Amino acid sequence: MSSIDTSESLKGKVLLAEDHPDNRKLITIILEGMGLQVIAAENGQEAVQAVLDHEFDLILLDIQMPIMDGEEAFKFIQATGVSSPVLALTANTMTHEVERYLKMGFTDHLSKPIDRTKFHKKISHYLNLEVEELNLPIGEFEALQNNYLQGLDEQKHLLHSSYQNSDFVALKRHVHAIKGTAGMFECHEIHNYATQLDELLKSGSIEGVDVLLDLLISAMTDASKTIFS
Structure with missing residues (x-):
């Protein structure tokens, strides 16, 4: 767990619970940029x-986390x-999933991957901040993006x-995590295939999983090649 120093200019204190380190760093940068x-x-x-x-x-809780998930923590x-x-x-x-979180008592939800503009507006709303244009330091984002690609x-x-061992529970977990992170780092093709595969695995069907998995892995391989370009 980490924190930053307080100062008179700070506009609020936020708890961010997110298990993916790259996501956690990026969201932290966005929040700190809002003061x-x-x-x-x-x-x-x-x-x-x-x-x-x-x-x-304000408290931001990721739903799928290890040790204790977001629902249990809530x-x-x-x-x-x-x-x-x-x-x-x-x-x-999905509508029914969001409705379930709201019925549990969550105040609201934020979709992953995070849309920075919508995220900024929603955070500003709940903390009564004046909505200003979000300026994410380009250098910091590129460093995080490269770190994500390297992983x-x-x-x-x-x-x-997971696929070779027919462990579809683990496969579903890994695909879901990729779906929630790829878009954050502007890896749109990876996010697209991960979303399709996530929906297929949720349906309980394994027909076509191999095809989508190959496409996803191929997209990840292509994205990795852009690190030093």
Whole structure:
């Protein structure tokens, strides 16, 4: 868990619970660029502990996290009596899925991959900030993007291994994670194939999985080649 120094210019304190390190860094940069103090958690357990240790103006909870997922963490956070808005960060954007989060008591949701403009406006809304144009430092984004691309080889290995072992539960988890991160780093082809494969796996069908998986891995390979271009 990490935090930044406080200052008189800060406009609010935000808890960000997100397990993917590249996503976590990028979202933190966006929030800090809005003048917000950010405390980041890697899983639901850390998020709950952070709520016990600090007071937050806004809480952002990723739904799929290790050790303790966002839904379970939310129940614990609710039990503490927290009244601050809690937004679900999720790549599950089907209407019935979003409705379920709202029925659970989440204040709102933010779709992954994050649309920076919509994200900025929604955060500004809940913290009563004046909406200004979001200026994301290009150099910082490119560094994070390259770091993400460098990690694609490991992701490809996990995908291939899961499929070869017929572990479709693990395959579904890895594909869902890729779906939620690729778009954040402007890897649109990867995001497109991951979204299609995620929907196919959710349907319970394995017909055509091999074709989409090959396309996804091929797109990841092509994207990796752009790191030093």
